[in-house]
Every structure is written in structure tokens, then in C-alpha cells.
Amino acid sequence: MxxxxxxxxxxxxxxxxxxxxxxxxxxxxxxxxxxxxxxxxxxxxxxxxxxxxxxxxxxxxxxxxxxxxxxxxxxxxxxxxxxxxxxxxxxxxxxxxxxxxxxxxxxxxxxxxxxxxxxxxxxxxxxxxxxxxxxxxxxxxxxxxxxxxxxxxxxxxxxxxxxxxxxxxxxxxxKGSAGLLTTVTGKACHSSRPDLGVNAIFHAMDLMGELRSYANELRSAPEAGSPFDVPYTTVSVGVVQGGTARNAIPGDCAFQWDVRATSGGVVETLVERFRAFSDGKVVPAMKEGFAGSAVATNIAYDVPxxxxxxxxxxxxxxxxxxxxxxxxxxxxxxxxxxxxxxxxxxxxxxxxxxxxxxxxxxxxxxxxxxxxxxxxxxxxxxxxxx
Ligand SMILES: [Zn+2]
CATH class of the missing domain: 3.40.630.10 (Zn peptidases)
Structure with missing residues (x-):
């Protein structure tokens, strides 16, 4: 040729x-x-x-x-x-x-x-x-x-x-780049009777608040000598979906989050901590209202x-x-x-x-x-x- x-x-x-x-x-x-x-x-x-x-x-x-x-x-x-x-x-x-x-x-x-x-x-x-x-x-x-x-x-x-x-x-x-999806399943009902349902968005807010606390914690401890413009691992939530109407208790909520890690193993550690919070605090509270409540977190991709x-x-x-x-x-x-x-x-x-x-x-x-x-x-x- x-x-x-x-x-x-x-x-x-x-x-x-x-x-x-x-x-x-x-x-x-x-x-x-x-x-x-x-x-x-x-x-x-x-x-x-x-x-x-x-x-x-x-x-x-x-x-x-x-x-x-x-x-x-x-x-x-x-x-x-x-x-x-x-x-x-x-x-x-x-x-x-x-x-x-x-x-x-x-x-x-x-x-x-x-x-x-x-x-x-x-x-x-x-x-x-x-x-x-x-x-x-x-x-x-x-x-x-x-x-x-x-x-x-x-x-x-x-x-x-x-x-x-x-x-x-x-x-x-x-940095690494990991994409995660958390789905929160509660129980839908009319907003006038919240006692009959489990508000998935409210519980998702607790979970997102936990992620925000990780983000703040990481930001408050920048890594000395880091070659990166942002010298620490970042965590952010980019997409939230849930609910059907203003006057309905939402049965479902899902959010996509992103971790940019400065070193290996960080994503695994964060996910473990997040799951421990979810299983230890959020899911038990949800189950009090509805036994079928659940929270699942999946890693969509994890580029080291x-x-x-x-x-x-x-x-x-x-x-x-x-x-x-x-x-x-x-x-x-x-x-x-x-x-x-x-x-x-x-x-x-x-x-x-x-x-x-x-x-x-x-x-x-x-x-x-x-x-x-x-x-x-x-x-x-x-x-x-x-
Ligand atoms: Zn390219």
C-alpha cells in the first residue's frame, strides 16, 4: 500500500x-x-x-x-x-x-x-x-x-x-473517575396520608447529605504535594430523579453520583462507608414504614x-x-x-x-x-x- x-x-x-x-x-x-x-x-x-x-x-x-x-x-x-x-x-x-x-x-x-x-x-x-x-x-x-x-x-x-x-x-x-447509581425504594401514597407511605425522596436526601459530608471532609484535607488542580478526591451528585406529583408521597428516587479519586482504593472505601450508613441508618428507618423498602448502590463504571x-x-x-x-x-x-x-x-x-x-x-x-x-x-x- x-x-x-x-x-x-x-x-x-x-x-x-x-x-x-x-x-x-x-x-x-x-x-x-x-x-x-x-x-x-x-x-x-x-x-x-x-x-x-x-x-x-x-x-x-x-x-x-x-x-x-x-x-x-x-x-x-x-x-x-x-x-x-x-x-x-x-x-x-x-x-x-x-x-x-x-x-x-x-x-x-x-x-x-x-x-x-x-x-x-x-x-x-x-x-x-x-x-x-x-x-x-x-x-x-x-x-x-x-x-x-x-x-x-x-x-x-x-x-x-x-x-x-x-x-x-x-x-x-x-484522577480516577467512578460513576455510581443509588436507587431508593419506599412506598407511594397520597400526600395527605404520609403515614401510609415511605417518602423515597426524603430518605434519598439523607443519603445525599451523607455524600455531601464526604465531599466536605475530603475538601477540608487537601493532599500536600498533589499534582492535581483540585488536590483532593471529589464527590458530587449530578442527577436526581424521583416522584410523580406534588401531592403524592414518592415511592422511588434515584440519584447518580461521581467520585474523582486521587489514589487507588478510594472509591471502594467510600462505597463501603456509604453502604454502612445506608444499611445501618436509612434502610431501618424506611422499613419502619414499609418492610419492602430498599436502597441499592451500583457502580456503573470505575476508571482507576x-x-x-x-x-x-x-x-x-x-x-x-x-x-x-x-x-x-x-x-x-x-x-x-x-x-x-x-x-x-x-x-x-x-x-x-x-x-x-x-x-x-x-x-x-x-x-x-x-x-x-x-x-x-x-x-x-x-x-x-x-
Ligand atoms: Zn480521549
């Missing part, structure tokens, strides 16, 4: 509407065919429904420890955004390339794919793997299948580079924090390849913490900026893509001699 530039490849990738709620298979098929054109085989790891898939490919000697270039193929929705042109038909305006996913994070994938000919030009001493996932934007669901595949078939890797938009800066940490690991192998290499000395932290979540929890030295470094991602007329500059190509070239050179 002829060599394609990262800009051409980015245009092709943006053309596949891979919003997380949709299938990403057309994009995966395109990448698979592109790699096959260079004689590179892909492993396709489908999800349970068969409508989405991860793609994993190896260039170089798979039996040796190597390097992983990690990206997600899905993008965030464009609903409610007034784009000036079709979000899935990339357009150029000066140095800027616009389209959904240009920055987050098809730009990085395009640079990695454009680097394939260079990876194949001379034998690599250490392999370079492409790990392209689905459903990152909705809780990092796909990457687990990639990590399982790697654990089963490959030796431990030397470093993982996750190409989320960092402006090609080196990012060594982010990416914990700063100063001087790690991945960090050292990324600083060298990116020509940067400083390592920072970001506010968004990513797959980095999942690779790290699986025991791999991991770093975030990719083209584009998070302020340019997820927005109307999302864009990336050609300059950022060029920097990323340079980064990957230096990785290839390193892998050749490693």
Missing part, C-alpha cells in the same frame, strides 16, 4: 462516525485493511454484541518486551453543538484541521498509522504494538479486552504511550486513577521523545490508569489539546501532528536499537 500522510489518514478516520453509541467496525475494518496492505496482521477483539471491536497489531518481534501505542477509536457525540460544517467530513482552515475526533484522539491514531512504513523499514529489536480500543469515552470499557489479550499472548511490555491530547506534553497522572510514578521508564522515554523536561497532571480520565493497574509503565502524551477536544468545531493543528510524528519516529529509532 502506498504511504499515506497523517493528514490523509486523519481525514479518513474522521469520516467514520464512531460516536460511542454507534458501531466502530467500519473504522476498524479500514485500519485492518490499511495494516494488511503492509503485511501487518491485526487481532480483532469484539465486544459481547459484536457491533464494536478493539484492534491490536504488532510490528516487530512479538516474543520480546516492547512498546505500546494506545488510542481509542470512539468519539464523543455532537448532539446539541452547532457545528459550522459536517463534523465527520474533516476540513482545513489554515493550520487547523477540524472534525469530531481530530484532537481526541484520531490524530494520534493517524500519526501511529502513518509511522507503519518507518517501523517496517528496518527490523525492530523491540516490537511496537498498536492498541486501539472502543468505548473509551463511556467508561474505558474496551481496553480491558486488549489487556487480557496482551496478558495471554505477550511478555510484559516496557512502556505504554497513551496518545490522549496533551499538546505533546508529558502527563504523568490523572493514573498515579504519578516519577522516573518511570515510560516517563523517561516520553520526556526524551517529546523533548520535554516537565511532567504534569490533567483533569480528564483515560485508559492510562488501567494499563498502569495491569503492571505496565505508562505515560500520556499525544497531539492536540483537551481544550480543543469535545467542543463544537473540534480541531487539531498540523504542527501538533508533526510533533507527534517526530515523537513516534524517535520511538521507532529507539525500538530499532533497544
Amino acid at each position: 502506498a504511504h499515506s500522510s497523517e493528514i490523509e489518514l486523519l481525514g479518513r478516520l474522521v469520516g467514520f462516525n464512531t460516536v460511542s453509541s454507534r458501531s466502530n467496525l467500519e473504522a476498524i475494518d479500514f485500519i485492518k485493511a490499511y495494516l494488511a496492505g503492509f503485511g501487518v496482521e491485526s487481532v480483532i477483539i469484539p465486544d459481547a454484541t459484536g457491533t464494536k471491536a478493539n484492534l491490536f497489531a504488532t510490528i516487530g518481534p512479538a516474543d520480546r518486551p516492547g512498546y505500546v501505542l494506545s488510542g481509542h477509536t470512539d468519539v464523543v457525540p455532537v448532539d446539541g453543538q452547532e457545528w459550522s460544517r459536517d463534523p465527520f467530513d474533516m476540513w482545513r482552515d489554515g493550520d487547523r484541521l477540524h472534525g469530531r475526533g481530530t484532537s481526541d484522539m484520531k490524530g494520534f491514531i493517524a500519526c501511529a498509522l502513518a509511522g507503519i512504513p518507518a517501523m517496517l523499514k528496518e527490523p525492530l529489536a523491540a516490537p511496537i504494538h498498536l492498541a486501539l480500543s472502543y468505548d473509551e469515552e463511556v467508561g474505558c470499557l474496551g481496553v480491558h479486552g486488549i489487556i487480557e489479550h496482551m496478558a495471554k499472548t505477550l511478555p510484559p511490555q516496557l512502556a505504554v504511550f497513551v496518545g490522549e491530547p496533551t499538546g505533546m506534553g508529558v502527563v504523568g497522572g490523572h 486513577p493514573f498515579v504519578p510514578d516519577a522516573g518511570s521508564h515510560a516517563e523517561t522515554l516520553a520526556k526524551r521523545f517529546a523533548g520535554r523536561n516537565e511532567v504534569t497532571a490533567v483533569n480528564y480520565g483515560s485508559e492510562a490508569g488501567i494499563f498502569q493497574s495491569a503492571g505496565m509503565s505508562t505515560i500520556l502524551c499525544g497531539p492536540g489539546r483537551d481544550s480543543e477536544a469535545h467542543i463544537t468545531d473540534e480541531w487539531i493543528t498540523v504542527e501538533q501532528l508533526e510533533r507527534c510524528v517526530g515523537f513516534i519516529d524517535r520511538l521507532i529509532d529507539h525500538a530499532r536499537h533497544a
